[in-house]
Amino acid sequence: MTTHISPQMASSGTQHGKFEPYVNNGGTTLAIPGKDFVIAAGDTRLSTGYSIHTRQSSKVFQLTDKCVIVTAGMQSDASTLHKTMHARLVHYEHAHGKQMSTEAIGQMLSNMLYGRRFFPYYTFNLVAGIDSKGQGVVYGYDAIGSYQSVEVGAMGTGQSLIQPLLDNQVAYKNHQLVPSKELDLERALSLVKDSFTSAGERDIYTGDSVEIAIITQEGIKYETLQLKQD
Amino acid sequence: MSMDNFGLYKLMHEDAPKNNNPLLEQPTLAKTHTTDPIVTGTSVLAIKFNGGVAIAADTLASYGSMARFRDIERLKSFGKYTIVGASGEYSDFQYIEEQVKQSLIDRDYQLDDGRSTTPREIYQYLVRVLYNRRNKFDPLYNVLVIAGYENGKAFLGQTDYLGTHFEDVTLATGYGSYIAQPILRKFYSEKNGNITEQEAKDILKKCLTVLFYRDARAADKVQIAVINDQGPKIDEPIKLETQWTFKGF
Numbered sequence: 001m002t003t004h005i006s007p008q009m010a011s012s013g014t015q016h017g018k019f020e021p022y023v024n025n026g027g028t029t030l031a032i033p034g035k036d037f038v039i040a041a042g043d044t045r046l047s048t049g050y051s052i053h054t055r056q057s058s059k060v061f062q063l064t065d066k067c068v069i070v071t072a073g074m075q076s077d078a079s080t081l082h083k084t085m086h087a088r089l090v091h092y093e094h095a096h097g098k099q100m101s102t103e104a105i106g107q108m109l110s111n112m113l114y115g116r117r118f119f120p121y122y123t124f125n126l127v128a129g130i131d132s133k134g135q136g137v138v139y140g141y142d143a144i145g146s147y148q149s150v151e152v153g154a155m156g157t158g159q160s161l162i163q164p165l166l167d168n169q170v171a172y173k174n175h176q177l178v179p180s181k182e183l184d185l186e187r188a189l190s191l192v193k194d195s196f197t198s199a200g201e202r203d204i205y206t207g208d209s210v211e212i213a214i215i216t217q218e219g220i221k222y223e224t225l226q227l228k229q230d
Numbered sequence: 231m232s233m234d235n236f237g238l239y240k241l242m243h244e245d246a247p248k249n250n251n252p253l254l255e256q257p258t259l260a261k262t263h264t265t266d267p268i269v270t271g272t273s274v275l276a277i278k279f280n281g282g283v284a285i286a287a288d289t290l291a292s293y294g295s296m297a298r299f300r301d302i303e304r305l306k307s308f309g310k311y312t313i314v315g316a317s318g319e320y321s322d323f324q325y326i327e328e329q330v331k332q333s334l335i336d337r338d339y340q341l342d343d344g345r346s347t348t349p350r351e352i353y354q355y356l357v358r359v360l361y362n363r364r365n366k367f368d369p370l371y372n373v374l375v376i377a378g379y380e381n382g383k384a385f386l387g388q389t390d391y392l393g394t395h396f397e398d399v400t401l402a403t404g405y406g407s408y409i410a411q412p413i414l415r416k417f418y419s420e421k422n423g424n425i426t427e428q429e430a431k432d433i434l435k436k437c438l439t440v441l442f443y444r445d446a447r448a449a450d451k452v453q454i455a456v457i458n459d460q461g462p463k464i465d466e467p468i469k470l471e472t473q474w475t476f477k478g479f
Contacts, residue, residue, distance in 0.1 A: 019263065022368065053398075054398045075394050076357075076361050
């Protein structure tokens with residue numbers, strides 16, 4: 001598709017803008033894995049520019065009994081991705097008589113994102129689940145499918161505010177002495193809540209409320225934390 | 231060139247690539263995509279109330295800054311339980327009404343099983359149609375508001391030409407998202423969601439009046455529609471009352 005802007009059109013003020021298929025709808029997501037649990041969270045604000053579309057749009061999507069995905073970026077691409085993943089997972093369960101493992105979901109998402117290499121989904125994903133060893137795991141992705149297991153993952157408009165702090169407080173980066181005590185659920189949950197409260201203070205795209213998924217071997221529990229609406 | 235918005239004159243004449251097939255005398259027109267909306271409608275407003283949803287829009291379709299068509303309907307009923315309101319390119323909305331409505335609503339009659347397409351189904355379908363067209367780089371330039379009442383439940387959702395979609399208790403598109411949405415949100419939270427049909431219609435009328443004062447593409451001829459357990463009811467256009475005698479004017 002080429003758009004011609006002739007001199008006549010330019011001088012008469014008629015401009016044919018090129019269609020922009022992408023938009024950043026803002027928002028922050030976060031995931032922290034522990035020894036036998038994993039927490040994934042996302043705020044519920046949906047914006048374009050300075051407008052807040054709604055204060056209650058979910059970024060968390062449950063994939064299996066022990067795996068969720070949280071997505072920041074463009075909302076329409078995110079929901080399309082979630083729906084396509086859901087269809088693939090239902091198909092898998094019917095074909096194999098069991099739910100897909102969190103590790104396999106991790107690889108599948110990479111393949112699905114790379115499959116759109118030349119018209120990418122504008123999404124930044126974190127897959128959080130319990131792996132086949134019963135341990136908490138978080139996979140972090142870029143928009144075109146590069147992924148790795150992470151000690152702590154933050155995505156979206158609040159990433160730059162949250163990630164460096166949690167690198168220090170969860171992964172103990174740049175510490176001379178690393179505490180031997182492993183991260184427990186209580187401390188992880190408290191870090192998640194403080195992270196979102198703080199990001200909401202400085203990032204205009206983060207706010208309204210946070211949806212938190214707490215995944216253990218027993219199943220998935222959801223919590224909601226109210227944030228400031230300004 | 232002001233009337234040649236698609237640059238078709240050039241395409242059809244000196245600039246047009248000549249077809250090499252001697253059997254075809256006609257020059258080929260390259261496949262064209264909508265890059266800008268041409269004839270446009272401005273804001274659509276909606277609010278949920280006890281037992282239904284009220285939705286409103288003015289009756290103007292503008293051609294740039296010209297008030298081109300002053301008596302068109304931007305609210306349409308889609309089947310038994312739904313009303314769709316459109317802002318943006320009016321021809322694209324007419325296409326949606328013809329093509330999408332046919333494929334969804336006519337099927338209700340063909341199946342003859344007594345069931346009708348629900349508001350949420352229509353909403354999801356429209357989201358997929360608009361998202362699919364943005365994937366083809368050939369968008370339907372609209373922001374649609376879908377209001378419905380079915381099985382004792384009110385529905386209110388919005389979708390745009392990128393496929394961005396969400397539900398809320400109050401909605402406003404275009405200029406209305408800056409001017410009317412704050413008024414509607416405040417009203418809804420002050421009333422704690424306890425709103426009668428008349429109160430809903432009144433607040434929408436008030437918002438449309440504010441929009442007429444400040445949005446240069448808005449008109450004072452408006453339609454207010456309601457969807458409740460009685461089905462969709464789109465009122466005849468009414469004229470807004472305005473006051474221009476302030477000293478400041």
